Amino acid sequence: MTAFVLKRLGFAAITLFAVLTIVFFIVRVLPGDPALAILGDQASQSALEALRIRLGLDVPLYQQYFVFLGGVVVGDWGVSMVSGRPVIEEILKVLPATIELTVASLILGIVVGVPFGVWSAVRRNKLPDYLARIASLLGLSFPAFVSAVLLLLFFSIHLRWFPVISSGQGSGLADRLRDLALPAINLGLIMAAYITRVTRSAMLEVLNQDYVRTARAKGLAFAIIVWRHCLRNALIPVVTVVGLYLGILIGNSVLTEIVFNRPGLGKLIVGALNQRDYTMLQGMMVIYTLIVVLVNLITDLTYGLIDPRIKYS
Amino acid sequence: MTTQPTAATGQRPSRMTYYRLAIATVLSGLFNAFNANKTSWVGLAVFLIVALLAILAPVIAPYDPLQQNILFRLKPPSEAHWFGTDYYGRDTLSRILWGARISLTIGLLAIGSAMIIGTLIGMVAGYFGGRTDLLVMQVMDVLLAFPSLILGLIVVAMLGPSVANLVIAIALTAIPPFARIARAPTIAVKNREFIEAGHALGYSHMRLMFRHILPNIAPEVLVMGSLWLATAIRVEASLAFIGLGVNPPTATWGGMIREGFENILDSFWLALFPSLAILVVVFSLNLLGDGLRDAVDPRLKGEQ
Numbered sequence: 001m002t003a004f005v006l007k008r009l010g011f012a013a014i015t016l017f018a019v020l021t022i023v024f025f026i027v028r029v030l031p032g033d034p035a036l037a038i039l040g041d042q043a044s045q046s047a048l049e050a051l052r053i054r055l056g057l058d059v060p061l062y063q064q065y066f067v068f069l070g071g072v073v074v075g076d077w078g079v080s081m082v083s084g085r086p087v088i089e090e091i092l093k094v095l096p097a098t099i100e101l102t103v104a105s106l107i108l109g110i111v112v113g114v115p116f117g118v119w120s121a122v123r124r125n126k127l128p129d130y131l132a133r134i135a136s137l138l139g140l141s142f143p144a145f146v147s148a149v150l151l152l153l154f155f156s157i158h159l160r161w162f163p164v165i166s167s168g169q170g171s172g173l174a175d176r177l178r179d180l181a182l183p184a185i186n187l188g189l190i191m192a193a194y195i196t197r198v199t200r201s202a203m204l205e206v207l208n209q210d211y212v213r214t215a216r217a218k219g220l221a222f223a224i225i226v227w228r229h230c231l232r233n234a235l236i237p238v239v240t241v242v243g244l245y246l247g248i249l250i251g252n253s254v255l256t257e258i259v260f261n262r263p264g265l266g267k268l269i270v271g272a273l274n275q276r277d278y279t280m281l282q283g284m285m286v287i288y289t290l291i292v293v294l295v296n297l298i299t300d301l302t303y304g305l306i307d308p309r310i311k312y313s
Numbered sequence: 314m315t316t317q318p319t320a321a322t323g324q325r326p327s328r329m330t331y332y333r334l335a336i337a338t339v340l341s342g343l344f345n346a347f348n349a350n351k352t353s354w355v356g357l358a359v360f361l362i363v364a365l366l367a368i369l370a371p372v373i374a375p376y377d378p379l380q381q382n383i384l385f386r387l388k389p390p391s392e393a394h395w396f397g398t399d400y401y402g403r404d405t406l407s408r409i410l411w412g413a414r415i416s417l418t419i420g421l422l423a424i425g426s427a428m429i430i431g432t433l434i435g436m437v438a439g440y441f442g443g444r445t446d447l448l449v450m451q452v453m454d455v456l457l458a459f460p461s462l463i464l465g466l467i468v469v470a471m472l473g474p475s476v477a478n479l480v481i482a483i484a485l486t487a488i489p490p491f492a493r494i495a496r497a498p499t500i501a502v503k504n505r506e507f508i509e510a511g512h513a514l515g516y517s518h519m520r521l522m523f524r525h526i527l528p529n530i531a532p533e534v535l536v537m538g539s540l541w542l543a544t545a546i547r548v549e550a551s552l553a554f555i556g557l558g559v560n561p562p563t564a565t566w567g568g569m570i571r572e573g574f575e576n577i578l579d580s581f582w583l584a585l586f587p588s589l590a591i592l593v594v595v596f597s598l599n600l601l602g603d604g605l606r607d608a609v610d611p612r613l614k615g616e617q
Contacts (some may be wrong), residue, residue: 015454015455018455026467026471108430123604137596137599137600137603138596140599141592141594141595141596141599142592143542143547143548143551143554143567143591143595144548144551145550145551145554145567145570146550146570146588146591146592149570149574149577149584149588150466150585150588151580152577153577153584153585157577157578157581162489169413179340184414217570246460247459247460247461248460248461250460250463251460251461251462251463251551252460252462254462254463254466255462255551255555258554258555259574269463269466270555270556273470273557274556275465281467285463288459288460289459292459292460
């Protein structure tokens with residue numbers, strides 16, 4: 001077990017290091033002079049020079065690289081080229097809003113997706129199965145911003161149930177929930193579509209196992225077999241896929257935050273792209289990589305908790 | 314249905330025999346897959362209709378997609394303009410038809426190249442195994458770990474929004490999954506007798522990979538191609554929505570929704586119709602690929 005955890009940690013560290021290196025060079029290859037982008041065309045040569053020194057762009061590339069790696073480790077991610085405030089501060093300010101949104105939609109996705117997937121598998125090739133399959137296929141055909149726009153059109157503009165702009169900064173719990181509702185439903189339903197499909201195919205495989213026949217033969221209630229015996233064994237692929245779909249969830253959260261004008265990493269990265277805020281972009285990529293690597297690690301380690309047969313080797 | 318060398322006859326089959334057999338293997342694999350799941354035909358039909366409309370856009374579009382008409386700004390759907398007009402008085406239907414060309418071109422080119430490069434990588438990794446396999450797949454996993462929209466976002470922001478750059482950005486995000494898809498069946502096929510026979514006959518690695526393994530893994534790769542084409546079209550629209558699509562005034566679906574979103578309170582049709590267009594295409598491709606996948610997935614065989 002310890003050896004496995006160490007091995008996974010080692011792999012996570014290597015991945016992190018590799019991506020950080022790629023990120024560093026990608027940001028450096030971006031066309032355009034950052035100093036020029038900040039000060040504009042009218043800036044004097046000396047002002048540009050001074051800013052380059054302040055941003056640490058005057059030293060050789062390899063020195064910048066080590067300064068960058070060291071900075072990432074100690075939490076010094078540089079200052080935003082636009083606002084002048086520390087990058088990590090700006091990121092940490094909006095990170096809770098994005099985490100709140102993704103966790104809420106993940107929970108919604110599981111609560112809706114797992115039961116539908118099980119139901120669909122049990123009623124294989126019957127009407128419920130067809131409906132669940134078509135609905136889930138439709139769900140994952142929606143680009144996140146299209147579904148967001150449609151939800152906004154219907155619930156906020158036509159029915160006026162929810163605010164058109166969710167600030168994400170509401171004072172009371174009720175306000176916060178109201179702000180969160182539509183964005184979370186948007187992301188959650190797409191997630192539910194993915195989860196329904198994996199749960200269905202995982203359950204189909206488990207339902208064909210011998211022990212299921214044995215359990216039925218000894219007269220166990222079908223509901224107990226399905227929910228207590230089969231679902232438990234079908235969970236591994238479901239957890240893997242939820243981990244894998246995190247990338248899709250993150251991409252979709254960017255789009256959702258833009259449509260609902262909700263503060264979060266998505267709005268931050270698009271703002272940074274438009275303003276060519278290189279240090280901010282770099283910081284954003286670091287935080288996304290950290291999140292992805294961390295979730296993959298957690299996913300791997302969860303297997304043992306779900307399935308005691310898995311021995312970490 | 315495999316393209317086995319006819320070693321027993323002692324005669325080397327001609328080049329044409331190989332190609333005929335290879336194509337027959339791929340086609341029959343796909344045909345069986347289609348027949349196993351009828352919804353695939355529906356998906357294919359809808360997609361082909363959209364593709365046809367896109368090809369015929371210059372002929373059937375009622376207006377020039379770039380033609381502005383200040384007198385007919387933001388008009389709701391009418392007999393003259395079925396899907397209404399936008400802020401500049403341009404006909405929404407015509408723009409959707411022309412936008413289909415951009416979406417399909419970028420999607421097909423990106424997935425086509427990702428399919429070729431990814432399959433090569435996966436096939437080589439699977440065929441040689443060992444360290445090559447470990448190293449290649451580790452790199453692919455690192456790439457796979459990165460959210461594809463974020464990766465696409467960065468690449469397009471870096472290179473600038475043009476059709477070619479969008480193709481590169483989307484292809485980059487789709488290479489790792491194709492490598493994974495191609496690797497698994499390669500490993501399964503390479504241990505079969507006909508490959509061993511090929512080795513015994515002294516065939517080169519290249520010859521075995523391209524003439525004997527490739528036709529056998531092609532159906533699986535093509536099926537995943539249709540699912541990834543759906544993803545590519547979705548990503549292209551998403552990038553355009555963020556503002557990283559092909560530059561205006563060129564009509565793109567994502568860009569139209571972006572513009573329509575600014576007038577959403579009083580002119581909802583501007584965002585609604587391109588949204589439906591994306592949905593129809595992506596859904597048809599998913600319907601197509603999903604049915605086919607059930608059929609080619611060896612784990613589900615015999616259960617149809």
